[in-house]
Every structure is written in C-alpha cells, then in structure tokens.
Amino acid sequence: MKRLLKWIGGVLAVLALVAFGVLCYMAGSPKDAYGMVRYALPHMHSGTLKVGSDAPDARLVALDGVNHFHIRERIGARPLVLVFGSFT
Amino acid sequence: MGDIVEIYNDYKEKADFLTVYVREAHPTDEWQMKSNVKDDVCYAQPKTLEQRVAIAKDFTSRYKFPLPFGIDDMSNAADSVYSAWPERLYIIDETGHLAYRGGMGPFHYKPAEVRDWLAAKYGAVKHEAPVAVAPASSATASASPSATGASAPSGQAPGGSTK
Numbered sequence: 001m002k003r004l005l006k007w008i009g010g011v012l013a014v015l016a017l018v019a020f021g022v023l024c025y026m027a028g029s030p031k032d033a034y035g036m037v038r039y040a041l042p043h044m045h046s047g048t049l050k051v052g053s054d055a056p057d058a059r060l061v062a063l064d065g066v067n068h069f070h071i072r073e074r075i076g077a078r079p080l081v082l083v084f085g086s087f088t
Numbered sequence: 089m090g091d092i093v094e095i096y097n098d099y100k101e102k103a104d105f106l107t108v109y110v111r112e113a114h115p116t117d118e119w120q121m122k123s124n125v126k127d128d129v130c131y132a133q134p135k136t137l138e139q140r141v142a143i144a145k146d147f148t149s150r151y152k153f154p155l156p157f158g159i160d161d162m163s164n165a166a167d168s169v170y171s172a173w174p175e176r177l178y179i180i181d182e183t184g185h186l187a188y189r190g191g192m193g194p195f196h197y198k199p200a201e202v203r204d205w206l207a208a209k210y211g212a213v214k215h216e217a218p219v220a221v222a223p224a225s226s227a228t229a230s231a232s233p234s235a236t237g238a239s240a241p242s243g244q245a246p247g248g249s250t251k
Contacts, residue, residue, distance in 0.1 A: 032119070032121070035118070035119025035120075036119065038118075038119070039118040039119040040113075040119060040174070043111075043173045043174075044173065044174070044192055045171040045173075045192075046171060046192060047170065047171025048171075049170065049171070049178075049186055049189055050186065050189065051186050051187065051188065051189050052185055052186060053185065053186045054184060054185060054186075055178070055180040055184050055185060055186055056169035056170060057169075058160070058165040058166035058168075058169055058170075059161065059165065060108060060158030060159055060160060060161070060166060061137060061140075061141065061158065061159040061160075061161055062157075062158065062159070063141070063144060063145060063148065063157050063158075063159065065137070065138065065141035065145075065159075069158065071106065071108075071158075071166070072184070074104055074106050074156075075180055075182070075184050076104070076182065077182060078102065078103050078104050078182065079102075079103045079104070079179050079180065079181055079182065079187060079206075079209070080103070080104045080105070080106060080179065080180040081095075081096075081099075081103055081104070081105045081106070081177070081178075081179050081202060081206075082106055082108060082170070082177065082178040082179070082180065083092055083105065083106070083107045083108065083155065083177060084107075084108045084110050084166070084167070084170060084172035084173070084175055084176045084177070084178075085107070085108075085109070085110065085113075085174070085175040085176075085193070086109060086110055086111060086112045086113050086143075086173075086174065086175070087109075087112065087129055087131065087143055087144075087146070087147045088112045088113050088114035088115060088120075088121070088124050088129050088130075088131060
C-alpha cells in the first residue's frame with residue numbers, strides 16, 4: 001500500500017512539473033506563468049455566444065467620458081465589426 | 089494585431105467598426121509584461137471610470153487610432169456578455185445576429201478571419217507586396233517610413249503592444 005502511494009505521489013509530482021513547464025513555456029517565464037494563472041485565467045471565458053446568436057447589447061462610455069451609447073445603436077444597414085481589447 | 093487598422097481602412101466604406109476598450113490585460117499591478125515596459129505602456133488597472141477613460145484617450149491620441157471607440161464601464165458589462173477579455177473580434181450582421189465569432193485572444197485572436205469574412209462579402213482588397221529595399225546609404229534608409237517607425241502607430245490596435 002505504501003509503495004502504491006509512493007508511486008501515485010511520484011506520478012502526480014511529475015505531472016505537476018510537466019504542467020508547470022508547459023505553462024512556463026506558454027507564458028514565457030515562471031513569473032509570467034504565475035501571472036497567467038493568477039490574473040489571466042480567471043478572466044478568460046470562451047462564452048456561450050455562437051454564430052447566429054442575437055448580438056448582446058451593452059452600454060458603453062464615449063471617449064469624452066461623459067456620453068454613453070449602446071452597441072445596438074451601431075447595428076444598422078452594414079455589418080458591424082466589434083474589436084475588443086485594451087492598451088496593454 | 090496592426091491588421092485591424094488596415095482592415096478598417098480597406099473596408100470602412102462597406103462595414104461599420106467599433107472598438108470596445110475593456111479592462112487592462114497587463115497592468116503594472118497585475119501581470120505586467122516586459123514588452124509593456126519596453127514600449128512605455130505602463131498603467132495600473134483602472135479603479136475608476138475616469139482612470140479607464142484617461143488610458144483610452146492616451147491610447148487613441150498616442151497612436152492616432154482611427155476606429156470608432158467605446159469604453160466598457162466599470163461593471164465590465166460588455167466584456168461579460170461578449171466574453172471579450174483580453175481581446176476578441178466579432179462581426180454583427182445587419183439583422184443584429186452574430187455573423188462571426190472570433191476566438192479568445194491572444195492565441196485565437198485572428199484579424200485575418202475578419203478580413204476573410206469581409207472579403208467574401210465585398211471582395212478582397214489587394215495590397216502590394218512590400219518592395220525590397222536594396223542596400224543604400226544610411227541617409228536613404230533613415231528617411232523611409234519603416235526606418236523611422238512612422239508606419240507603426242497606424243498599425244497599432246488595442247492589445248497590440250504585447251502581442
């Protein structure tokens with residue numbers, strides 16, 4: 001029984017090391033791997049929208065910081081390309 | 089990433105565009121990237137709408153970003169309904185339905201797919217291949233837009249500095 005537990009523990013440790021290695025490779029460094037796990041993964045969601053779904057609406061703030069408008073107000077006679085992103 | 093501005097310039101007479109600025113991906117107080125320091129794009133995660141607007145203004149003015157622009161509010165409503173963070177692309181058709189759903193950025197953020205969609209509907213816009221510059225004097229080389237970096241800002245898009 002002890003031997004089995006040792007094996008399981010060993011395998012889990014190797015798997016954890018491999019996962020950490022892959023994460024470091026993807027992120028660029030151990031520090032970035034931590035950043036990815038701590039700050040990125042909790043906010044990344046594939047979502048449930050599909051092609052053909054009704055486009056959800058949301059209220060946005062204009063660049064002047066005062067006025068607001070809705071995404072749906074921009075839907076009209078032409079397709080609307082939505083580009084989501086941030087500065088960093 | 090700079091492809092988005094080029095796509096906008098190619099298809100702005102055919103389609104509408106809207107950039108939605110969402111919460112920062114690599115702020116100084118979270119997961120900052122070395123490339124952000126190198127590019128002098130260092131901001132803490134905004135805690136107020138005023139701070140978020142200020143960063144958005146800095147972005148649009150620094151890069152003379154030409155696309156229409158909106159800012160997600162502090163409840164991150166647009167991000168929530170579109171699962172948009174850190175960057176993502178969609179196309180909404182004239183009937184208000186999603187015609188294209190891009191993958192999650194940065195790994196599945198593919199402006200080329202948006203271009204393909206628009207090209208299928210409106211026809212492709214061809215760009216001349218960059219002309220290879222023969223070795224010349226340093227004065228000639230430094231006068232070219234690429235050498236001076238003059239073309240870089242026009243190609244910048246949100247999130248592009250780190251990708």
